[in-house]
Amino acid sequence: NAGVTQTPKFQVLKTGQSMTLQCAQDMNHNSMYWYRQDPGMGLRLIYYSASEGTTDKGEVPNGYNVSRLNKREFSLRLESAAPSQTSVYFCASSELLQPRNTIYFGEGSWLTVV
């Protein structure tokens, strides 16, 4: 039972480099999310996709882009990485964007920008 799978798990980037975090879920969920987690800041929503073909900004979208490639996959791209983007990134999914739908998280991706 894979659930939500993220790659890579660890990455070190130089300032200005670009990279894409990949996420796939095998639960046939419609909604997918990208969060970042920083010490003392909690989990903050970067972007979400309510359903295939739609994406919307969350609380902290600046410096990121996303692509909902298909129902299973939702990628997060850093076009020009900055040290402020050093964080732990979590992809998540839920059946729908409804109050009682549980959100399931991937294992996280640790990104360091130097």
Place this chain on the structure above:
Amino acid sequence: QKEVEQNSGPLSVPEGAIASLNCTYSDRVSQSFFWYRQYSGKSPELIMSIYSNGDKEDGRFTAQLNKASQYVSLLIRDSQPSDSATYLCAVRGYGGSQGNLIFGKGTKLSVKP
């Protein structure tokens, strides 16, 4: 800006005691409430959800919701060292961006043997 507030802790309790974790939220139209547990270096894991006023029990865990006071709590009975983790309170609204999960910053719980 919707907010979810938690005491950051650390909250330290002896093994076998009751741990009480509290959370307040700012948006009165919030629909559902969740407690996630996060071990160090791991992803958040859902342990309780509650949607109606009152108490909901699941094993050693009891979630309590008071919508009038905009307050939700989690009680952990017979606390074990394995309960040592950060507990995240999260709140969801209904429809569109309101359906997104808003997290508190978490309360770190330490259960001492």
